[in-house]
Each structure stands twice: as structure tokens, then as C-alpha cells.
Amino acid sequence: MRKIVLTGASGGLGLVIAQNLLNEGYFVHLIGNKNTSKLQLIHSKFLATSKVYSVDFSKTSDFTELVNEIGQIDGLVHTLGVSSADMSWKITSEEWNRVMHLNLTVPFQLTQAFTPQLRANKFGRIIFFSSIVAQKGFIGTSAYATSKSALIGLTRTLAVELINSGITVNCIAPGYMDKGMIEEVTDEYLKEILGLIPSKKLGDSTNIAHTVSYLLNEKASYINGQVLNVNGGLN
Ligand SMILES: NC(=O)c1ccc[n+]([C@@H]2O[C@H](COP(=O)([O-])OP(=O)(O)OC[C@H]3O[C@@H](n4cnc5c(N)ncnc54)[C@H](OP(=O)(O)O)[C@@H]3O)[C@@H](O)[C@H]2O)c1
DSSP, rough: OOOOOOEETHHHHHHHHHHHHHHTTOEEEEEEOOHHHHHHHHHHOTTEEEEEOOGGGOOOOOOOOHHHOOOOOOOEEEOOOOOOOTTTTTOHHHHHHHHHHHHHIIIHHHHHHHHHHHHHHHOOEEEEOOOGGGGOTTTBBBHHHHHHHHHHHHHHHHHHHHHGGEEEEEEEEEEEEESGGGGGGGHHHHHHHHHHHHSSSOOOOOHHHHHHHOOOOOOOOOOOOOEEEESSSOO
16 A cells, blocks of 8 residues: 655645545545644544644754654655745745745655655655746745745756656646635635636646646656646646
């Protein structure tokens, strides 16, 4: 049975991904922070194939204990992410650093911590989460967009460094989906966003869950270093 670490598992997209992976027969290490009660509900239905962790990554940069507790895995899905909205000329260095730490440094360092065992095992699947916001210019998103763009560079670099160890590294860039961060936007901004999307609809989040499964599959061994846009044509 393939074992996967899923960060951000308690978020809007994370919950959909978690449910789908468990239905497909993966063992999933479900990592959340404040909302792990949602994960306990899923765990109660998949007692033998899931484990729940509550970790505040803003307070952690040493992953040794967590990696030892989790043990051998086959893949990492970095759904963890925080949004941030402010004009570039107003954003504080504290907020900038918070966003870079959680959106970029933590996914990188967690990947680093698991890399030796994936390399030794000659198999691995690593999936980062970027965003449409990294690919277009949206007002008030400088920190978020920068962190999510950097993940694309990280994806391409790790992809070429790790492929000879049987590890693929890819990135999913969602557009505006119907779960998660979208719940934080105002009605006015939502209307604006819908106006930009060709179908005028938010994306069904199961699209993201199926893309994760597709990339994790052993048959996806030649898909490497890619950014998969799941955005309904909002390019
Ligand atoms: N939803 C979209 O439309 C969309 C679009 C583009 C890109 N994305 C990207 O897709 C990913 C998932 O998005 P989402 O909408 O599901 O986000 P979300 O609902 O806001 O969930 C965020 C997740 O990150 C976790 N998290 C936040 N701060 C944390 C911390 N300090 N330590 C540990 N975990 C922490 C949250 O845990 P708790 O809730 O337990 O605290 C939650 O599980 C993100 O990387 C996001 O940037 C989403």
C-alpha cells in the first residue's frame, strides 16, 4: 500500500484530496493545524489507513521528529498554504516572512527531510501547490504570488535533481475552486473573479483531487517538472 503525506489536509482542497486518496486505497498521513477535528471525522472512517497530526508549521523548522514518527512514505502532497492580501507598499516584513515561510520554506524543508528515504527507496512522488495568482497579476497579492511562483522554480529544479532516483516532482496550479480559500473573499471580489473565468463558474474541487491521484500514479513516471493548470481556461 502506497503511503502519502498530505499537508493542509484539513483545508478546503485538502479534505477533498484526502477523501479521494483514502477511497483509492492509499495510506494517508493527514496533517492539519487548527481544524484537525475535520480530519478526525475522516480518520474514523479509515482507521487502518490514515493517521492525523496537528502541527503548527509557523512554529516549526525542524522536521526530524515528525519524519521519524511518519516513517517510510512514497509521496508528499503539499496542500498547505496561506493567503495574504495587501498592497505591496503596505505589506509588513512580518507578513511577508510568514507567507514565505509557510508557502515556500516549509514545503521545501519538509521535502528535504523526506528526500533521503525516497532516494534510497528509488521511488517518490512530490506535488507542490502553486496558483493561477502566480501566473497572472492580481492586485494585492505580492507575497502570495511570489511564494507560489517560487514553487514553480523549485518544482523544475527538484524534478531534474531527483528523476534518476525514480522521484517525480510536479506542481498543480489551481484556478478559482469551489472550496477553501475562496470562502474568504468578499461577494464583490467573487463577482469580479467569476467575470474573468470563461465558464463563469468556480472549479469543482474534485478536479484537483483527481489531478493529485493522476500524478501520484506509478504510470505517471514520465510526467516530471510540470505545472498542471486546473483553471477552467483562465489563462
Ligand atoms: N482553493 C482555491 O481556489 C485555490 C486556488 C489556487 C491555489 N490554491 C492553493 O491550494 C492549496 C490549498 O488551498 P485551500 O483553498 O484548501 O486552502 P485552505 O482551505 O485555506 O487550507 C489551508 C490549509 O493549510 C493549513 N495551514 C495553514 N496554516 C498552517 C500552519 N501554520 N501550520 C500547519 N498547517 C497550516 C490549514 O490547516 P488548519 O485549517 O487545520 O489550520 C489548512 O489545512 C493552497 O496551497 C493554496 O494556495 C487554492
